[in-house]
Amino acid sequence: MEQLFWALFTVVIGVFGCVLYFFLSNMILDRIYPAKGPNAGRNINRAARIRPWLFMFPALFLLTMYLLYPVVISVWLSFHGSDGDEFIGGGNYAWLLSDEKFAESMKNNMLWLIVVPAGSTFFGLIAAALTDRIKWGNFAKSLIFMPMAISFVGASVIWKFVYDYRAEGEAQIGLLNAIVTYFGGAPQAWITVPFWNSFFLMAILIWIQTGFAMVILSAALRGISEETIEAAILDGANPFQIFWKIKVPQIWGTIAVVWTTITILVLKVFDIVLAMTNGQWGSQVLANLMFDWMFRGLDIGRASTVALVIMLLVTPIMVWNIRNARREMV
Amino acid sequence: MANLKLTNVAKAYGDVTVLKDINLEINEGELVVFVGPSGCGKSTLLRMIAGLERITDGTLAIDDVKMNDVPPAQRGIAMVFQSYALYPHMTVRDNMAFALNIAKMPKAEIEKAVNDAAAKLQLTEYLDRLPKALSGGQRQRVAIGRAIVRDPKIYLFDEPLSNLDAALRVATRIEIAQLKEAMPESTMVYVTHDQVEAMTLASRIVVLANKGIAQVGTPLELYEKPENEFVAQFIGSPAMNLIAGEVIETGAETVVALEGGGVARSKVPTVASDLGTHVNIGVRPEDLVVTDGTPLYQAKVEITEALGEVTLLYFEKGTRSEAVIAKLPGIHATAKGETVSLTAPAEKVHIFADGQSLLYR
Numbered sequence: 001m002e003q004l005f006w007a008l009f010t011v012v013i014g015v016f017g018c019v020l021y022f023f024l025s026n027m028i029l030d031r032i033y034p035a036k037g038p039n040a041g042r043n044i045n046r047a048a049r050i051r052p053w054l055f056m057f058p059a060l061f062l063l064t065m066y067l068l069y070p071v072v073i074s075v076w077l078s079f080h081g082s083d084g085d086e087f088i089g090g091g092n093y094a095w096l097l098s099d100e101k102f103a104e105s106m107k108n109n110m111l112w113l114i115v116v117p118a119g120s121t122f123f124g125l126i127a128a129a130l131t132d133r134i135k136w137g138n139f140a141k142s143l144i145f146m147p148m149a150i151s152f153v154g155a156s157v158i159w160k161f162v163y164d165y166r167a168e169g170e171a172q173i174g175l176l177n178a179i180v181t182y183f184g185g186a187p188q189a190w191i192t193v194p195f196w197n198s199f200f201l202m203a204i205l206i207w208i209q210t211g212f213a214m215v216i217l218s219a220a221l222r223g224i225s226e227e228t229i230e231a232a233i234l235d236g237a238n239p240f241q242i243f244w245k246i247k248v249p250q251i252w253g254t255i256a257v258v259w260t261t262i263t264i265l266v267l268k269v270f271d272i273v274l275a276m277t278n279g280q281w282g283s284q285v286l287a288n289l290m291f292d293w294m295f296r297g298l299d300i301g302r303a304s305t306v307a308l309v310i311m312l313l314v315t316p317i318m319v320w321n322i323r324n325a326r327r328e329m330v
Numbered sequence: 331m332a333n334l335k336l337t338n339v340a341k342a343y344g345d346v347t348v349l350k351d352i353n354l355e356i357n358e359g360e361l362v363v364f365v366g367p368s369g370c371g372k373s374t375l376l377r378m379i380a381g382l383e384r385i386t387d388g389t390l391a392i393d394d395v396k397m398n399d400v401p402p403a404q405r406g407i408a409m410v411f412q413s414y415a416l417y418p419h420m421t422v423r424d425n426m427a428f429a430l431n432i433a434k435m436p437k438a439e440i441e442k443a444v445n446d447a448a449a450k451l452q453l454t455e456y457l458d459r460l461p462k463a464l465s466g467g468q469r470q471r472v473a474i475g476r477a478i479v480r481d482p483k484i485y486l487f488d489e490p491l492s493n494l495d496a497a498l499r500v501a502t503r504i505e506i507a508q509l510k511e512a513m514p515e516s517t518m519v520y521v522t523h524d525q526v527e528a529m530t531l532a533s534r535i536v537v538l539a540n541k542g543i544a545q546v547g548t549p550l551e552l553y554e555k556p557e558n559e560f561v562a563q564f565i566g567s568p569a570m571n572l573i574a575g576e577v578i579e580t581g582a583e584t585v586v587a588l589e590g591g592g593v594a595r596s597k598v599p600t601v602a603s604d605l606g607t608h609v610n611i612g613v614r615p616e617d618l619v620v621t622d623g624t625p626l627y628q629a630k631v632e633i634t635e636a637l638g639e640v641t642l643l644y645f646e647k648g649t650r651s652e653a654v655i656a657k658l659p660g661i662h663a664t665a666k667g668e669t670v671s672l673t674a675p676a677e678k679v680h681i682f683a684d685g686q687s688l689l690y691r
Contacts, residue, residue, distance in 0.1 A: 225413065225415065227411045227412075227413050227414075227415035228415045228416070228417055228418070230382050230409075230411070230415065231409070231411060231415040231416075231417070231476075232417075232428070233381075233382065233402050233403065234380060234381075234382075234402045234403060234407070234408065234409050234429075235403065235428050235429035235432055235476075235480075236403030236404075236429055236432045236433055237403075237428075237432050241432060245428075246417060249417075249419040249420075250417075250418060250419055252419070
């Protein structure tokens with residue numbers, strides 16, 4: 001009951017606080033530069049120049065507070081020791097370069113970076129093309145899209161069952177092991193197999209992201225002029241050639257946006273690894289490494305250094321993605 | 331290079347029949363134009379020839395080979411689309427070469443075919459551009475070039491000029507006419523709703539209406555001897571005037587007493603049994619002349635449109651559903667409300683009974 005009251009109170013304060021802010025700040029501005037008297041014209045001009053900033057101030061303030069400040073502080077922390085007090089110069093960066101787990105994380109992240117966007121976009125494209133051609137396509141689409149609604153941790157729990165392993169002799173309950181044993185193979189503890197286990201984790205993210213890619217690409221495919229496809233039919237192209245030589249090249253822009261959007265997501269991949277392996281058996285990734293050092297290793301300096309590496313990797317892709325998306329929209 | 335034959339062709343979407351009983355023979359070297367009002371199925375017919383629409387019933391034969399189930403690319407046809415349908419991601423060269431590449435033709439031959447077509451269409455300097463860097467007229471020429479390189483037996487044009495502005499349309503129309511002249515053996519089928527395009531380009535026109543063919547003939551045949559009221563009114567602008575009446579004299583020259591008191595004489599022959607038949611006479615606005623004698627039509631002028639070379643007179647409708655229009659040569663000063671008496675030479679007066687011309691019985 002008390003919580004409910006406070007939640008309501010916060011909402012009311014928040015909304016009225018905003019109204020009050022805009023009302024008062026504009027009132028004060030109009031007091032300082034009244035739109036009457038001998039200098040009315042000059043005052044109006046000045047007030048008009050200041051007014052936009054009044055409206056933008058809250059957003060700018062929050063962005064500074066929650067984006068700019070953390071970046072600056074992270075940079076500062078990356079030059080300091082485990083408790084964030086002692087200045088150690090480039091010590092954290094030196095550690096980073098020699099750390100095995102970091103090298104492993106970088107390598108795994110690169111793998112994720114290639115496999116997941118490629119896999120999701122490819123399967124999304126195929127799904128989009130196929131579902132557009134069948135009667136129950138919309139139903140199939142909603143099935144494929146469904147995993148998007150599941151949280152990463154939830155998805156990991158589901159897939160834990162797929163990859164589940166029971167000791168030899170016991171009944172296998174994992175789907176993958178069921179298939180393997182059906183064909184006469186020996187059951188495996190899949191997520192502990194170094195190198196390959198990363199791919200089993202990637203499959204989860206591909207499973208989730210294919211729906212996203214499919215929806216966007218399906219819209220793009222529908223935007224292709226029907227006449228160019230008919231022209232290709234008359235030119236003798238078979239369905240494969242029409243798809244790869246006529247349709248896909250016409251939606252390259254959209255494919256690039258989908259690809260980079262998933263890439264950014266992949267660079268931050270964390271939940272799946274944490275829930276499935278927690279970075280053991282050679283499956284560590286950067287985001288989980290950062291989390292480990294922050295909350296388990298209790299070294300805020302090293303955690304900040306890893307965080308900065310992630311940011312550096314994401315930024316160029318983000319810039320490119322936003323530019324591309326903007327161009328697509330025009 | 332090829333002839334095309336449609337036998338009892340029909341098209342239906344579910345229970346809805348769009349075309350039926352289409353019988354048509356197109357000979358090698360002809361440029362046949364399909365015209366008709368919107369929704370008459372002219373584009374559908376063309377797409378059936380192309381193979382983009384299934385033929386519900388009847389036979390389509392090219393060079394006496396049944397083509398109903400032959401894939402579009404193997405019918406020996408090439409089509410120019412209304413929206414050009416250029417592949418936006420390919421250069422002009424690649425657009426034109428696409429079909430040949432698909433057919434795995436040797437590179438050197440492709441090169442030559444593309445260069446020849448480009449030269450013919452003045453596209454040589456644009457070969458490495460993308461379609462978006464071309465003007466509408468140039469895009470249209472690329473679309474035609476894409477058809478030419480395939481050296482098809484039959485060219486199909488689906489309203490190719492309707493996306494161009496008026497001036498360019500005239501220029502491109504002439505280019506198509508010249509193209510046809512340069513390839514005298516090629517067979518072309520051309521769909522348009524513009525009767526000027528039809529009249530100027532066609533060796534024969536096929537008028538489509540009411541799910542079927544209303545008349546097939548040369549442009550002047552359609553103009554001078556329309557088979558029915560639909561064709562009579564569809565060809566020519568303004569449309570032919572139709573006036574109801576009753577046959578009062580038969581023979582080599584027929585006399586019809588018209589509603590409104592006029593009398594029309596026509597060279598359309600009739601027989602004795604036609605006496606008393608209710609008919610419509612048809613007379614084109616440009617065939618009407620002012621007269622002092624017995625008028626064919628007499629009414630008050632509602633609107634006068636002086637265009638300089640001709641003057642259009644729109645008469646008061648009275649009980650008619652459409653105004654009678656006269657197109658008089660030169661400048662003809664007429665005040666609103668003035669009564670004008672008109673007649674027409676007997677050889678220019680058509681007679682229709684139940685919508686069909688008596689000339690074709």
